[in-house]
Structure formats: structure tokens, C-alpha cells
Amino acid sequence: MKSTVFKKTAQVTVMMLIISALLPVLAFAATGFSNLVYKNNTVTGNVYTDNPYSVNTQVYMYDPNGNKVGSIPITSATYSVYEGVYSYSFTGTTVTRQTYIDLEEESQSVTGRVYDTTSNGNNNNNGGSGGGGGGGISNGATITVNSDGSIDANTLQNALSQYDIVELKLNGDVALIPAKALVNYVSDKNKTLKISSEKGTYTLPLYVLKLDDLASKLSTTVDDLKIKVGIAAVDETSTNEIATSATALGATVISSAVDFTLAAVAADGTTQNIDLGSNYINRTIPLSKEVDPSRTTAVVFDTTTKKLSFVPSLFTTTDGINEAVIKRNNNSIYTVIEMNKSFNDSKGHWAQGYIELLANKLVIDGVTDDSFQPERDITRAEFAALVVRALGLDQSNGSSSFNDVTSGDWFSGVVGAAVNAKIIDGYEDNTFRPNQSITREELAAMVVRALSFVGAKPEVSSSEQSDLLAKFTDTNKIVWAQNELAVAIQAGIVDGITDSTISPNTQATRAQSATMLKRLLTKVNFINN
Missing domain, CATH: 2.60.40.2440 (Carbohydrate binding type-21 domain)
Known part of the structure; x- marks a missing residue:
């Protein structure tokens, strides 16, 4: 009997050891x-x-x-x-x-x-x-938003305490996010809310929210403040207006139009739009097919002018899911268009690919429908307009105090937007000289300031600057933008006219401008390569 017990005990022990090993x-x-x-x-x-x-x-x-x-x-x-x-x-x-x-x-x-x-x-x-831990980005928590947009503050706070990326799944068109659940996380660069529905997604990094400032502007407290994020389909009137605008451009609309909104809301319903500054945040719109990025762009629809304008956007296909990823520091109505633009006088030109790419993205225009004039000089106002379009900046709020820029000038809005973004400044006599041809030195300076605005400017030390400029024999002709030219060279945006000349005081051409803008957009990941 005792032997049997010991035998069974030994068998169990062996089995336990096997299990523990497996x-x-x-x-x-x-x-x-x-x-x-x-x-x-x-x-x-x-x-x-x-x-x-x-x-x-x-x-x-x-x-x-x-x-x-x-x-x-x-x-x-x-x-x-x-x-x-x-x-x-x-x-x-x-x-x-x-x-x-x-x-x-x-x-x-x-x-x-x-x-x-x-x-x-x-x-x-x-x-x-x-939970998160480990120093990486932790994904996973999903919270279903009620149809009225309400979200339980404790549930959201608990999710953010465990995860860096928390998804809010919409049942309607809006999420009303309790600000008090976000207070402990707005200083963490990794904490992000991803608001999603079948219409699209809105990726909101919490560090862009200045909760105390928003509460103050609404004369309320953070505890009573809500952050409103909307992802809504546009009405039939706007849909038709968008289609008409696209047709006028020779383009085809290939996605639904989606109205993305971001605002702070007080308990009494008073709202305050949230200024994103220079923070370009992502929104996505689903696409029904895979697209050619060189012929496709996301656009913003201006409900006042009824015009479509370029916005930075990437096109992705992952596991058969096609999306447009829109990057912008403002909110509005967005959609996606396709077009195939070319100019007779640019065929066979060394910059043809750049010209057609940016024309299809509405960044550059032709002089006429069939002519681009690639070797024509470009003015300071014209290039400012191109940079403002390339960054997708809002021109409606732009203003400047230059003596030679008036509100009636076609370039008034773009000059104002460029001034606000610190992309341009004027001369000592407080003039901008909008119709003066831009030099390569001035063009490089604007491009580098654009890099700085979006947080992508590479740092170049004094010794690095010297090394970058050393191979050019005409750097003594640079008037004031030594560092800007060096940075532009380092970023791969500007190169020499020849292997040994940079030609800083030569007037820049429309073709050179298109080339530098394309490189800028690629450098900051605002378009596909």
C-alpha cells in the first residue's frame, strides 16, 4: 500500500516537472x-x-x-x-x-x-x-463613445494610465472628451487619442491641448471643460460644390468629403476653436482603391470661396486597406482628388517630373492651361505663395504691415500667412518687394524657415557650415544667408548650379522653385516619395 502511494506520488511529481518545463x-x-x-x-x-x-x-x-x-x-x-x-x-x-x-x-x-x-x-x-511600461509606445485600449458623444472620465483616465494610444470609437459624429481626464497626460509626448469612425480618424496628441488657457478663454474650469472632436460627412450642397470645383480643375473626386472639427466646449455650450499652432496632426480618410500618389492629393474645401487647395497628405495601402493620411495644423472639410496635369513647354525639361507632380497636387499653377514657362524668373510674392500652399497654411487670417503690400493685392493673404509663420521678413525700409525676382539665396532662406516652422530644420554647426560650403568657389558672393544655404544643402533641398558653384545671387527660375518645393515636401514627409 505504502509502495503504491509513493509510486503514484512520484508519477505526479514527474508530471508536474514536465508541465513546469513546458x-x-x-x-x-x-x-x-x-x-x-x-x-x-x-x-x-x-x-x-x-x-x-x-x-x-x-x-x-x-x-x-x-x-x-x-x-x-x-x-x-x-x-x-x-x-x-x-x-x-x-x-x-x-x-x-x-x-x-x-x-x-x-x-x-x-x-x-x-x-x-x-x-x-x-x-x-x-x-x-x-499597461504601458518599458519605454515604448503601448497600443490597445478602445473606448466606445456614446451616441451623444459622452465619455466616462474615469474610464478614459484609467485607459490613459495604462496605454499611450487610446482609441475612442464613435457611434455618432462627435466625441465630447472630459478635459479633467487628460490633465495628468498633456505633458507626455506619447499620449495620444485616436478618434475613429467609418468616415475617418482623427489623431490627437494630448500635448497640443493647452487646457488651462482654453478654460480661461471660456471663463470656466478644466473640470467643467470638454474637448469636442467631430468627424462628420458633409451635406449634399457641399458635396455638389466640391464636385463642381474639382471638375473646374480637371480633377475627379475619389473619396467622401469629411468635416473634421476640434474645439473646447464649456458647460453652457460656449465653444472655442483650438489653435494647433505649427503642430501638424493626422487625420485619415478611407479610399475605395489604391491610388498613384503622383496624381493624387488631399484637398481642403473653402466654404466661402468654394475652392479646393492642397493639404499635405500621404497615401497608404496596408493589408488591402487604402487610406489618405492628411497632415495639417488646422481643421476644415477635406476630400481626395485625382488629376493628370501636364504642360506643353515642360515636356522633356529636366524638371518635368517635379512640375507635373506639384501641378497635380495644386501646389503650382501654369501661366496658362498649357504653359508653365519653367525658365522664367519667379518673384518673391510668387514663391511665398508656393511655400504657403506647400505647407497648407490658412491664408484667411494673414496680414502684414509692409509698405508695398495692400489688402487688395492678390498676394496679400499669402504674404500675411508667410509672415505669421516666420517664413519671410522684409527689407530695412519695411518693404517686401513682392514683384522683385527672388534670388537663390532668398529662396533657400524661405525653404529653411519652412523647415523650421514644421520642426524639421537640421542643426548645422559653424564647422559643418564651413565644410558644406567649402566645395563651392563662389560662396564669397553670399550676402547674408550662409547658414540658410548650408542648412538647405544639408537637408538635400538645394544643390549647386554646377559641382563647384552655388550661384547665390542668380535669379531663381520657376523650374528650380518647383524642384526645391518637391524636395521640401519629401523631406518633411508631406508627400509620398
């Missing part, structure tokens, strides 16, 4: 992922927990941008007496090497990541962790 040690974690495997576009694994989950628990899948791409139901659990946990298995198909998985069930939340790092396409990632 399973990850989970005793100190209440919940997590285990045995994650990615292979052939499929992820399999287990969710473990010390409390059983409901049958409705889902494992959610996200792409690297934080977009939810699917969900997987967990299946029946097995219970390990030795580990003291329930283990639920799941299998998700049609995933990529960089799919994030996230468990959401009532108050429980845990995130893991699946990716391929081995030659045979497998990667095992045992265990997981709840």
Missing part, C-alpha cells in the same frame, strides 16, 4: 498572453488569467498604426491546478508580421505583440503585460 512561469502575473506564434499570416496563442472570462471576451488585432483590423473570440478554457490559472486558446488569421494583439474584457486588459524575427517565419512570445 509552460511559462505565470505565478506572479494575474493575466497575460502565452505561447504566441506567428506563421503563415496566422497568430495562435493562449490567454491566461486567474479569474475566468465571460464567453464574449475577444482578442483584438491592430495594425502598426493602431487601427483595429479584426477580432478573435477566445475558446473554452482549461484550468491548471499547478499554475493556478485558466488558459484560453485563440487563432487569428490574415494578420501581418507587425500585428498587435490586445485583450479586452470588462476591466481586464493586457497587450502583447506578434512579429516575425526568424527565418522560418515563427516567433514565440511567451507572456505579456498590462
Whole structure:
């Protein structure tokens, strides 16, 4: 009898040792992922927990941008007496090497990541962790917004305490975000809200919100303040006006028009638009097809002038999902158009590709419908207009005090917008000289200031400046913009007229201007390469 007991005890001990060798040690974690495997576009694994989950628990899948791409139901659990946990298995198909998985069930939340790092396409990632931690960007929390836009402050605050990126899933057209839930996170550069619906998404980094200033302007407190984010379809009248404007340009509208709004709201309903300054934040609009980025652009619709204008935008296709990613420091109505513009006098020109690309994006215009005049000098006002368009700046609020710029001039708005963005300044006699041909030195200075405005200006030391300019034999002709030219060269935006000459005082041509603008837009990631 005793021998039998010892034998059975030994068998159990051996079995326990085998189990302990096969399973990850989970005793100190209440919940997590285990045995994650990615292979052939499929992820399999287990969710473990010390409390059983409901049958409705889902494992959610996200792409690297934080977009939810699917969900997987967990299946029946097995219970390990030795580990003291329930283990639920799941299998998700049609995933990529960089799919994030996230468990959401009532108050429980845990995130893991699946990716391929081995030659045979497998990667095992045992265990997981709840919350952010580790210094990386943590994704995963999703909060469903009520149809009236309301959001529970405690739920949002708890999500932000665990995750860097929190998705707010709209049931209607608006989210009314309680500011008091954001107070502890507005100084954290990683904390971001992603407001989403089938119409599009709005990515709101919390550091752009000056909550105390907004509350003061509305004569309220942060506790009573809400941040209103809207993603709404436009009405039929605006849709028709947009189509008419596109047709006049020779373009075709290829997406729905979406009205993105961002404002602060007091308890009495008073609103204050939020000024984003030079912060270019992302919005996305879904597209029904893959597009050619060289012939496609996102545009902003001006409801007053009924005109369409370029806005910085990238076009992506991920796992068959096509999107336009719009980058701008303002809010309005956006849509996407396609066009195929060319000029007879630019065919075969060295800058033809740049000219046609920017014409299709509404950054540059022809002198006529068929003529661009690539070798014609460009004026200071004309180039200021191009830079303002390239940055998607709002021209309606621009004003300047130059003696030779009046409100009736066609360039008044662009000059004012460029002054506000610190892209241009005038001469000592307080003139701008808008009709004077711009030199390559002046053009480089405007481009570098544009880089500075969007936070992409590279730093160039005195020694680096000397090295960058040393190969040119005519740098003694640079009047005042030595550093600006060096920075523009370092950024890959300006190069020499020849291998040994920079020609700083030569008048810049329309073709050179188009080339530098294209390089600027590529450098700051405002267009696809």
C-alpha cells in the first residue's frame, strides 16, 4: 500500500516537472498572453488569467498604426491546478508580421505583440503585460463613445494610465472628451487619442491641448471643460460644390468629403476653436482603391470661396486597406482628388517630373492651361505663395504691415500667412518687394524657415557650415544667408548650379522653385516619395 502511494506520488511529481518545463512561469502575473506564434499570416496563442472570462471576451488585432483590423473570440478554457490559472486558446488569421494583439474584457486588459524575427517565419512570445511600461509606445485600449458623444472620465483616465494610444470609437459624429481626464497626460509626448469612425480618424496628441488657457478663454474650469472632436460627412450642397470645383480643375473626386472639427466646449455650450499652432496632426480618410500618389492629393474645401487647395497628405495601402493620411495644423472639410496635369513647354525639361507632380497636387499653377514657362524668373510674392500652399497654411487670417503690400493685392493673404509663420521678413525700409525676382539665396532662406516652422530644420554647426560650403568657389558672393544655404544643402533641398558653384545671387527660375518645393515636401514627409 505504502509502495503504491509513493509510486503514484512520484508519477505526479514527474508530471508536474514536465508541465513546469513546458509552460511559462505565470505565478506572479494575474493575466497575460502565452505561447504566441506567428506563421503563415496566422497568430495562435493562449490567454491566461486567474479569474475566468465571460464567453464574449475577444482578442483584438491592430495594425502598426493602431487601427483595429479584426477580432478573435477566445475558446473554452482549461484550468491548471499547478499554475493556478485558466488558459484560453485563440487563432487569428490574415494578420501581418507587425500585428498587435490586445485583450479586452470588462476591466481586464493586457497587450502583447506578434512579429516575425526568424527565418522560418515563427516567433514565440511567451507572456505579456498590462499597461504601458518599458519605454515604448503601448497600443490597445478602445473606448466606445456614446451616441451623444459622452465619455466616462474615469474610464478614459484609467485607459490613459495604462496605454499611450487610446482609441475612442464613435457611434455618432462627435466625441465630447472630459478635459479633467487628460490633465495628468498633456505633458507626455506619447499620449495620444485616436478618434475613429467609418468616415475617418482623427489623431490627437494630448500635448497640443493647452487646457488651462482654453478654460480661461471660456471663463470656466478644466473640470467643467470638454474637448469636442467631430468627424462628420458633409451635406449634399457641399458635396455638389466640391464636385463642381474639382471638375473646374480637371480633377475627379475619389473619396467622401469629411468635416473634421476640434474645439473646447464649456458647460453652457460656449465653444472655442483650438489653435494647433505649427503642430501638424493626422487625420485619415478611407479610399475605395489604391491610388498613384503622383496624381493624387488631399484637398481642403473653402466654404466661402468654394475652392479646393492642397493639404499635405500621404497615401497608404496596408493589408488591402487604402487610406489618405492628411497632415495639417488646422481643421476644415477635406476630400481626395485625382488629376493628370501636364504642360506643353515642360515636356522633356529636366524638371518635368517635379512640375507635373506639384501641378497635380495644386501646389503650382501654369501661366496658362498649357504653359508653365519653367525658365522664367519667379518673384518673391510668387514663391511665398508656393511655400504657403506647400505647407497648407490658412491664408484667411494673414496680414502684414509692409509698405508695398495692400489688402487688395492678390498676394496679400499669402504674404500675411508667410509672415505669421516666420517664413519671410522684409527689407530695412519695411518693404517686401513682392514683384522683385527672388534670388537663390532668398529662396533657400524661405525653404529653411519652412523647415523650421514644421520642426524639421537640421542643426548645422559653424564647422559643418564651413565644410558644406567649402566645395563651392563662389560662396564669397553670399550676402547674408550662409547658414540658410548650408542648412538647405544639408537637408538635400538645394544643390549647386554646377559641382563647384552655388550661384547665390542668380535669379531663381520657376523650374528650380518647383524642384526645391518637391524636395521640401519629401523631406518633411508631406508627400509620398
